Amino acid sequence: MIRTYHKLFEPEYNEVAPEVIIEPAEIMDMDDPQVSRTQLKMQAVALFTSEWRRRTCWQDMMNIRTRSVPYEREGYEIPCTIYDPREDPAGTLLYFHGGAWSMNDHEVYDQVLRGIALFGKVRVIAPDYRLAPEYKFPTGLEDCYAALAHIEREKLAEGKLFIGGDSSGGNFAAAAALMARDRGRKDIAGQVLIYPAVIMNPELPLKSEQRYGSGYFLEYRSGQKFTSYYFDDYEEQSDHPYASPLCAGSLKNLPPALMIMAECDPLLDQELMYAARLIDEGTDVAYKYYEGMIHAFIHRPLKETIDTYKAIGDFIQSHA
Template identity: 30%
Template sequence: MSWQSALACWYLRRQFRPETLKPRINVERARALTAKRAWAPRVPDGWQLRELYGVADQPLHGEWLERTGGMSVGGPVVLYCHGGGYYFCSPRTHRSIVFPLATRADAPVFSLDYRLAPEHRFPAALEDATAAYRQLLADGIAPESIVMAGDSAGGGLALATLLALRDAGTPLPAGCLLFSPWTDLAASGATISSNDGLDPMFSGAAIALAAKLYLGDTPADHPLASPVYADLRGLPPLFIMAGSTEVLLDDSRRIADNARAAGVECEFEVWKKMPHVWPLFAPFIPEANRALERAATFVRRVTSARQPAQPSSAMSIV
């Protein structure tokens, strides 16, 4: 564990975790604090940021980061779903993941600005993500060139999108990249309790509180809200990363187990003492940079027509 990641954990424990100990979630406060503290990296040289906002019926509502001059035909494309418990954060808050992922993978990324709870509860975010994916196909991007990706709630949303597309008979993307995904809104994982107090970002009790904002009257074990309860057969390769002290660690572990049991290729890495979605801290902590390098390698591999067949791998500790 680098001193930079130790400093990030110290900061989170002092500034973020106390908010998750409160008995109620103040949505407006969470949004205001996140917007105020969001650090946005500059657009990389040779790339351009194209913001698509203000058109209510536009399925691609969010931000494109792409090479200056547009996308190359046939290259990888990432559809990214940001985290934030389904009720806060935005493409802007997650540029510190999206920008370095794009440059490392040499892949344009569309960062989706899906509708947020509690104003727009389940399945609004899912409807937005599936519509965005179908728009990419309509724009002529081949499914085998696309990788779905997301972190935390956005990771759960990316998985749910795959399930909805599969069930509708829509061609699936080449793979799915997940950083600390939130896949169980029923908060039934063992690490909700066993890592409570170890996780520098969240208290275990905060998970069920946030779930209620998104679910409304939807059961917490609905498979398109909580993919840990879904049949994962037929999904494309998955690459999952999570921190060893996260209260949501079991949300990743059980997805990996279920995926392998269903015959889905799945790489699962547990990084020692990393906070929830630590790639957000790129470029400041070395572990974030290394995680993004590994994520970019996955994007390039699964979208390559020459990729070798990869066996389902056991959990690895990083």
């Protein structure tokens, strides 16, 4: 079982950039998740809207067309939204939102999804998968994977199809790439992994976790079973390759990857290990490494955020 690996490079672990605002961590109340989710959602939507509407690109982002394309799995209707660029898209990105497997939806991610469509010039399809702790591993992941069949059945893709996501959504994207390989799907042209969580239970706290695990928005302590609410049996399931892709026996025969990494992120070292292992096992990996940025920076109107949106479009265009 692979738990640690050499890193793509050794970061410097500097302090955050002066323009970065570190908000208090989003803490879910697992005893009352629905109420907690609603409060966190309202706070996030208000904050991100107030920040983005002051930018000159706001109106162009709002001009992005959206439409609802829900699908059913296990008798549950999964909300799903398409964001279309205002020109012919370079391809289609199936995007899984982050939120520690337990919170958020396309409304919290609205500016992110509009930004990718606008600056990346791609069609974005965003499912609102079922969340923990009500729905444990692998329910949310399988909801996301089922979107592939929905896209195929309804002919929703424009150009080649890519999968992507950030944080826990990046975990889903990496896992979905493994699932597609294992289940014989050949239609995934690439994977976009934005500061993904790729191992649930490392043997020891990694350096980036020690440096940024507290006080840098994402409160992360792997030794405290940070994600136990996501599993019925943490000890048994947390090492499963579809939960911890770094633990997979093989990462061969996976689609090309774009990895977006933030320097001041407790997940940085596991991302660097995953990138190195993908390369060593034959996957083409491009990466963008943003010094001074923190986890979840792509929600904020920063130049690094716009650069990320454009990099996603460039990656998709290069593999279209």
